[in-house]
Amino acid sequence: MAKPDKFIPNASIGADGDQTAMDRKGFLNWLTIGWLSFSAATGGFFVVMIRFLFPNVLFEPPQSFKIGYPEEFVPGNVDIRYKKKYNIWVVRNEEGIYALSTVCTHLGCTPNWLMAEQKFKCPCHGSGFRFSGINFEGPAPRPLERFMIYLAGDGQIVVDKTKSFKFEKGEWERAESFLKV
Amino acid sequence: MSEKEKKPSLLEQLGESQVWKSIFRSGVPKSRRQRMYAVLGNVFLHLHPARLPRHAVKIGYTWCMGGLSFFLFVVLTITGILLMFYYRPTVEYAYTDIIDLTEQVPLGIMREIHRWGAHAMILTVWLHMLRVFMTGSYKPPREFNWGVGVLLMTLTMFMSFTGYLLPWDQLAIWAVTVGTNMARAHPFIGHEGPGASLLAIGDINLVHAGSDIRFALLGGRFVGEATLLRFYVLHCIAVPFIAMIFMAVHFWRIRKDGGISGPL
Numbered sequence: 001m002a003k004p005d006k007f008i009p010n011a012s013i014g015a016d017g018d019q020t021a022m023d024r025k026g027f028l029n030w031l032t033i034g035w036l037s038f039s040a041a042t043g044g045f046f047v048v049m050i051r052f053l054f055p056n057v058l059f060e061p062p063q064s065f066k067i068g069y070p071e072e073f074v075p076g077n078v079d080i081r082y083k084k085k086y087n088i089w090v091v092r093n094e095e096g097i098y099a100l101s102t103v104c105t106h107l108g109c110t111p112n113w114l115m116a117e118q119k120f121k122c123p124c125h126g127s128g129f130r131f132s133g134i135n136f137e138g139p140a141p142r143p144l145e146r147f148m149i150y151l152a153g154d155g156q157i158v159v160d161k162t163k164s165f166k167f168e169k170g171e172w173e174r175a176e177s178f179l180k181v
Numbered sequence: 182m183s184e185k186e187k188k189p190s191l192l193e194q195l196g197e198s199q200v201w202k203s204i205f206r207s208g209v210p211k212s213r214r215q216r217m218y219a220v221l222g223n224v225f226l227h228l229h230p231a232r233l234p235r236h237a238v239k240i241g242y243t244w245c246m247g248g249l250s251f252f253l254f255v256v257l258t259i260t261g262i263l264l265m266f267y268y269r270p271t272v273e274y275a276y277t278d279i280i281d282l283t284e285q286v287p288l289g290i291m292r293e294i295h296r297w298g299a300h301a302m303i304l305t306v307w308l309h310m311l312r313v314f315m316t317g318s319y320k321p322p323r324e325f326n327w328g329v330g331v332l333l334m335t336l337t338m339f340m341s342f343t344g345y346l347l348p349w350d351q352l353a354i355w356a357v358t359v360g361t362n363m364a365r366a367h368p369f370i371g372h373e374g375p376g377a378s379l380l381a382i383g384d385i386n387l388v389h390a391g392s393d394i395r396f397a398l399l400g401g402r403f404v405g406e407a408t409l410l411r412f413y414v415l416h417c418i419a420v421p422f423i424a425m426i427f428m429a430v431h432f433w434r435i436r437k438d439g440g441i442s443g444p445l
Contacts, residue, residue, distance in 0.1 A: 054392065059401075059407070107362060109355060162389075
């Protein structure tokens with residue numbers, strides 16, 4: 001028995017007269033376009049999802065703030081008034097004023113200023129820092145960081161915590177790490 | 182047989198009822214074949230192999246640590262859901278709600294079960310890993326499932342870590358402060374990590390304290406209100422959800438990779 005020229009599968013019976021029917025290639029093209037746009041939309045949504053995790057508004061203390069006039073700070077004294085609110089110590093020596101970070105450089109705990117021993121002592125693992133912020137005992141690998149400090153137009157001191165200065169990188173030499181008085 | 186003339190007992194009548202038969206399609210399994218159908222036809226049992234090799238129940242070999250880990254996960258899920266009825270993840274209430282859970286809420290032991298269960302699960306997961314390693318069960322064809330297992334162990338540790346913050350006491354806050362400080366040092370996506378300074382346009386750093394991976398984890402620069410809520414959601418929903426998906430893969434692959442490993 002001879003084979004018929006064209007094999008018509010059962011499922012397509014009745015559809016042969018329709019000229020608008022999509023051919024196989026057209027169908028695959030549309031399928032490709034469809035899947036590509038679906039993947040692009042999904043991929044785009046995943047990017048949006050990641051962005052969603054980064055909040056625009058923070059309910060945290062401001063990172064840049066005024067701490068008062070230079071006269072309020074006594075030479076040779078560590079001012080602990082701003083420790084709780086802003087996590088800084090304001091220290092004044094003979095030459096000027098600097099703002100030290102209260103974050104221990106070992107694992108991020110908060111040391112205490114021990115007046116009698118003239119040192120910052122971390123309660124977590126015993127790291128010790130001198131008046132200057134330089135580490136001298138315990139596991140802390142580097143000195144405390146200093147924050148940007150400068151005078152505002154009204155004569156008050158401004159501390160900006162978004163910019164920090166590291167001693168080991170020689171950044172304490174920079175002008176804004178230290179306020180000359 | 183003489184039994185045929187006997188009146189069927191209440192239990193047998195129940196077994197023949199339409200309600201029973203609609204739930205348990207296979208009836209009371211009496212042959213090996215029927216027992217296999219009973220396992221295959223049950224959604225809870227079907228993850229298990231229909232038949233076990235004799236060595237699969239050798240406790241001395243398996244330590245049953247994988248099974249215990251899963252059991253503890255179920256216990257933690259149930260007790261965790263119960264705790265969620267009382268615990269509010271806000272700075273104002275979190276600490277006192279935990280006190281309330283242990284002191285005032287009926288069966289204050291619920292919180293302790295959750296806590297000790299979590300400690301136990303960490304132990305069983307590690308011991309499971311040790312057993313799999315010591316018996317060489319990570320070798321082909323099970324190498325993929327070892328990878329899935331390592332991921333599950335990491336997820337278990339992360340569930341433990343996120344749950345650690347929820348009591349909101351000094352221990353929790355500082356432990357999480359210290360723990361998340363590690364994320365600062367992550368290459369490229371941590372602002373103090375290697376390569377982070379390379380990601381900059383001119384003078385503007387793209388990866389800084391307010392845009393790195395730690396920031397996304399904490400929902401801020403410090404462990405605070407946003408962190409508590411974030412860790413709560415991660416602990417109760419997100420991580421267990423991911424862990425369950427990988428657990429399904431893990432159990433499935435035990436069978437597909439040739440069943441539970443046995444002594445050679």
